[in-house]
Amino acid sequence: MSMSRYHKQLKCSYCNGDGYVQLLLGGSxxxxxxxxxxxxxxxxxxx
Numbered sequence: 001m002s003m004s005r006y007h008k009q010l011k012c013s014y015c016n017g018d019g020y021v022q023l024l025l026g027g028s029x030x031x032x033x034x035x036x037x038x039x040x041x042x043x044x045x046x047x
Contacts, residue, residue, distance in 0.1 A: 011038065012034035012038055012039060014032075014033035017039070019031055019037060019038040020036065
């Protein structure tokens with residue numbers, strides 16, 4: 001029985017996949033959760 005790992009990419013839940021967040025006083029900045037990629041990587045085990 002072998003186990004392999006694969007990465008499943010989902011939208012970042014913090015920036016909703018945009019890669020940036022809007023600031024309250026105006027402007028935007030790079031999302032700190034996904035570092036601007038807009039994707040959230042999750043490792044899953046596959047049996």
